[in-house]
Amino acid sequence: MTPAPQHPDGPATQPLRSDAERNRERITVAARKVFARDGLGASMASVAREAGVGIATMFRRFPTKEELVDAVFLDRMDAYAQAVAVALDDPDPWHGFVGYIETACAMQAADSGFADVLTTTFPTAKALERRRNEAYEGMVELINRAKATGRLREDFDSSDLVLLHMANAGVVNATGAAAPDAWRRVVALLIQSFEAPARGPLPASPGHDDLYKAMLRASPPADAAPELDAGDG
Amino acid sequence: MTPAPQHPDGPATQPLRSDAERNRERITVAARKVFARDGLGASMASVAREAGVGIATMFRRFPTKEELVDAVFLDRMDAYAQAVAVALDDPDPWHGFVGYIETACAMQAADSGFADVLTTTFPTAKALERRRNEAYEGMVELINRAKATGRLREDFDSSDLVLLHMANAGVVNATGAAAPDAWRRVVALLIQSFEAPARGPLPASPGHDDLYKAMLRASPPADAAPELDAGDG
DNA sequence: CCAAAAATGGATAGGGCAATCCGATTGCTA
DNA sequence: TAGCAATCGGATTGCCCTATCCATTTTTGG
Numbered sequence: 001m002t003p004a005p006q007h008p009d010g011p012a013t014q015p016l017r018s019d020a021e022r023n024r025e026r027i028t029v030a031a032r033k034v035f036a037r038d039g040l041g042a043s044m045a046s047v048a049r050e051a052g053v054g055i056a057t058m059f060r061r062f063p064t065k066e067e068l069v070d071a072v073f074l075d076r077m078d079a080y081a082q083a084v085a086v087a088l089d090d091p092d093p094w095h096g097f098v099g100y101i102e103t104a105c106a107m108q109a110a111d112s113g114f115a116d117v118l119t120t121t122f123p124t125a126k127a128l129e130r131r132r133n134e135a136y137e138g139m140v141e142l143i144n145r146a147k148a149t150g151r152l153r154e155d156f157d158s159s160d161l162v163l164l165h166m167a168n169a170g171v172v173n174a175t176g177a178a179a180p181d182a183w184r185r186v187v188a189l190l191i192q193s194f195e196a197p198a199r200g201p202l203p204a205s206p207g208h209d210d211l212y213k214a215m216l217r218a219s220p221p222a223d224a225a226p227e228l229d230a231g232d233g
Numbered sequence: 234m235t236p237a238p239q240h241p242d243g244p245a246t247q248p249l250r251s252d253a254e255r256n257r258e259r260i261t262v263a264a265r266k267v268f269a270r271d272g273l274g275a276s277m278a279s280v281a282r283e284a285g286v287g288i289a290t291m292f293r294r295f296p297t298k299e300e301l302v303d304a305v306f307l308d309r310m311d312a313y314a315q316a317v318a319v320a321l322d323d324p325d326p327w328h329g330f331v332g333y334i335e336t337a338c339a340m341q342a343a344d345s346g347f348a349d350v351l352t353t354t355f356p357t358a359k360a361l362e363r364r365r366n367e368a369y370e371g372m373v374e375l376i377n378r379a380k381a382t383g384r385l386r387e388d389f390d391s392s393d394l395v396l397l398h399m400a401n402a403g404v405v406n407a408t409g410a411a412a413p414d415a416w417r418r419v420v421a422l423l424i425q426s427f428e429a430p431a432r433g434p435l436p437a438s439p440g441h442d443d444l445y446k447a448m449l450r451a452s453p454p455a456d457a458a459p460e461l462d463a464g465d466g
Numbered sequence: 467c468c469a470a471a472a473a474t475g476g477a478t479a480g481g482g483c484a485a486t487c488c489g490a491t492t493g494c495t496a
Numbered sequence: 497t498a499g500c501a502a503t504c505g506g507a508t509t510g511c512c513c514t515a516t517c518c519a520t521t522t523t524t525g526g
Contacts, residue, residue, distance in 0.1 A: 017493055017502060045483055054505030059485065119407045163404055163419050170403015171396060174352045178447035179439035186396050186423075188435045193426035202421045206412035214411035250472055250523060276513060287475030292515065 024061050026051045031072045035113030040069065069117065070125035076114050077131040080104060084138035094151035097142055098191055105168045105187045115169040121215040153198040157205040164190055257294050259284045264305045268346030273302065302350065303358035309347045310364040313337060317371035327384035330375055331424055338401045338420045348402040354448040386431040390438040397423055
């Protein structure tokens with residue numbers, strides 16, 4: 001009956017058959033769990049296993065990992081965009097700015113997959129990228145307001161937020177469950193350095209184009225992690 | 234003739250046959266190149282291919298990746314320890330401290346493998362770990378002196394340097410060749426936040442034990458990187 | 467120069483992953 | 497309810513990785 005709720009961005013595809021819709025749901029639920037735990041590096045096969053569906057079903061529904069990522073992280077990205085909106089509503093732009101950073105970084109810490117999403121871009125994941133861009137525009141406005149109050153250093157650039165997320169992802173991925181709050185300290189340090197007056201000049205920001213390229217390159221050869229012989233026994 | 238130079242830490246193993254020694258050298262040279270480019274996640278097989286030796290030769294000489302890492306990064310770790318020594322020689326502890334950070338982070342940026350090494354620990358890589366510990370002791374001294382001059386905030390903890398390296402590794406790995414200098418800006422921001430007077434309190438440092446555990450866990454399930462369908466064409 | 471010892475590297479076993487194929491099953495609609 | 501189309505998921509192909517085995521080649525030393 002219900003013509004498959006479909007996220008507001010779905011291009012009105014015809015509704016799936018009930019069993020297919022059910023499996024789709026099981027897959028996204030499983031993917032959320034697996035990606036949160038293992039990051040976007042998790043295999044499609046592991047998601048299928050977790051979901052209890054056949055591999056073919058996995059690939060039929062989500063031919064590429066981008067599509068799965070798009071479906072899975074859309075709501076996270078909504079929450080992310082929401083954090084920007086909340087920050088913009090704050091009567092004190094600096095307070096809003098700081099709150100936004102803490103919220104976004106906490107989201108990264110809570111979900112390895114999302115941490116990856118924030119430092120990677122997926123041109124084919126339309127809905128996700130639209131949210132990201134909306135959030136980005138809000139951030140630029142937020143930054144301007146915060147600078148206007150004089151609390152945010154003048155040479156702060158919107159690309160610094162991307163760098164912040166990359167740095168935070170590094171801490172989150174390296175510490176994991178062993179030191180789940182370590183990121184808070186690093187983020188707090190960075191926030192203090194964002195505060196005006198600047199204590200000194202900074203090296204130039206990377207060009208936005210370069211940063212985009214960096215985010216595009218998801219992982220060319222194998223950025224991966226050590227692995228070593230981490231015996232899984 | 235020359236009884237195999239062997240790094241000063243080698244436990245006086247009997248000298249290898251000349252061809253074996255030659256291959257060992259080819260392997261370490263190849264590994265340096267491959268690890269620098271791909272990080273420690275690179276496979277043993279890829280190193281063997283780059284070295285032009287059989288896989289068996291690879292495993293005979295270096296039964297585990299730890300041993301290879303130990304052999305390959307010992308000189309980098311020496312340089313790292315050297316950076317600490319240089320910093321300790323600086324008449325201005327704060328200046329030395331800043332210089333050390335910039336040098337160490339530049340080393341991370343120049344070598345993905347070393348970036349991983351600095352945020353990972355390999356209990357079985359004896360020589361490497363010894364250097365790390367030596368460097369660590371020097372750093373503690375350096376930190377104390379820098380605090381004594383009043384230029385380094387009082388609540389700075391030696392574990393913050395580990396966090397700094399984790400954050401830097403995140404930026405370096407995410408940006409790669411696309412924005413090769415982006416890390417400088419992040420590091421500069423962090424250095425400014427290290428400078429006294431502190432602009433505010435910080436969340437507690439992760440316990441050193443937890444941080445050690447974090448560094449140990451190299452990559453339990455699969456911290457890996459996105460990968461997605463990055464066509465390697 | 468020759469034989470023993472050491473070393474080599476291709477072959478191979480065993481496992482994981484991406485992606486496709488196809489017979490069996492299930493949901494939908496007339 | 498009957499039949500068709502959509503869906504399912506195991507099997508399979510192809511690739512890469514770790515690790516070991518063993519017949520062949522190379523070095524060394526008398």
